Amino acid sequence: MGTETFLARQPIVDAEHRLFAYELLFRQSMASVSAQISSQLQAGVGVISNTLCLGPDWLLQGKLAFINLDEATLMSDFVCLLPPQHVVYEILETVPVSSVLIARIRELRQLGYRFALDDFVCLEEYRPLLPMVDFVKLDVLEQHPEKTVEILAHIQRDFNGQFIAEKVETREMFELCRNSGIQYFQGYYFARPENLANKSIQPGQLAVLDLMNKVSNCEDLSDIEEPLRRNAALTLRLLRYANSAAAGLQQQIHTVRQALTLIGLKTLYRWLALLLVTAKPTPTNALAARTAVTRGRICELLGQPRLDRQAQDELFITGLFSLAEPLMEVPLARLLERLPMPDSVVQALVHQTGPYAPFLKLAEASERGDFERIARYASDIDSSPEEVNLAQLQSLAWTEELTSEASPATDESAYG
Incomplete structure (x- = not known):
């Protein structure tokens, strides 16, 4: 071997x-x-x-x-x-x-x-x-x-x-x-910052949660366009993201409608999720936010050869939101009340069960360098430690590329 x-x-x-x-x-x-x-x-x-x-x-x-x-x-x-x-x-x-x-x-x-x-x-x-x-x-x-x-x-x-x-x-x-x-x-x-369960969801977070719910149920782009245009801060962040290398677009974006049309609803949902989970720029949270983004990306990469595109997106959200509670200083149960998620995501986040749980456990074991659990959970998804190692390295690089597009740490959108 x-x-x-x-x-x-x-x-x-x-x-x-x-x-x-x-x-x-x-x-x-x-x-x-x-x-x-x-x-x-x-x-x-x-x-x-x-x-x-x-x-x-x-x-x-x-x-x-x-x-x-x-x-x-x-x-x-x-x-x-x-x-x-x-x-x-x-x-x-x-x-x-x-x-x-x-x-x-x-x-x-x-x-x-x-x-x-x-x-x-x-x-x-x-x-x-x-x-x-x-x-x-x-x-x-x-x-x-x-x-x-x-x-x-x-x-x-x-x-x-x-x-x-x-x-x-x-x-x-x-x-x-x-x-x-x-x-x-x-x-x-x-x-893993200290969990302060008594903190409430902040107004800015509520605005993002509301938009995420609208994206989930969107049938017409105007349902998303108008709320974004009314929120100047989110509009500026979205345009900056759409024009960054992280979005992968090849042309300049000047309007909310252009951004929404070109990046698509799935990418918009991911961007809003990143913004929601990683928007508090305290020094400790900045470290945990990188971990959350990297964890989401590992889950997604490990799912690519095994699951369809929708499941891969849900794996990313699973990894990202696994640190939402300490990052947002809000109990996960309260967050899920405001943002309904697929059953598979909830099972992994709340009960550590379901089809996405092995991917999340594997990402966590990789962070800790716990090779016993890496071997165990890699076997659960028919993976190998070598594939996990590659996913870890690729995820670190992806997170650095994503965050390099961000503005200075004083900006709440540092991971948008």
């Missing part, structure tokens, strides 16, 4: 939830049950080659990439393929500390590369590395908070760099880490 490679991208943010970097994650197949050097080398090289293939400029958008390195990859020439200004190499906790390792780190540092210690624990053997690394990452999920504070105090005298708390999953843990002097943070708390 060939090696199955999965690339994921998880944000690292600062104390104000501003994006600082991405960790690029590799996951092996179930066939790699032991830590063979060849598999470790392929893992490290896989991330580096995928980064080169996709291009660090669009993949990172000017941010750093944190990449895990095992001993074999660290000692290879592959690490020099990526420009040093783009990357921070994480030394895995499984790498033995030796004079050879120290000499290699010094050599790469002279070339401009930076390093982090991953899953740091207070072992004396790591002390010689502390003056040579720029970041120390602490797994705050696997240890008691008091242990984290103890580690911080223990290494301060030998370490002048910055700390990253990883696997931060709650507001309480984030605040404890921030108050302890940790500068950067990584974990599902940031990718």
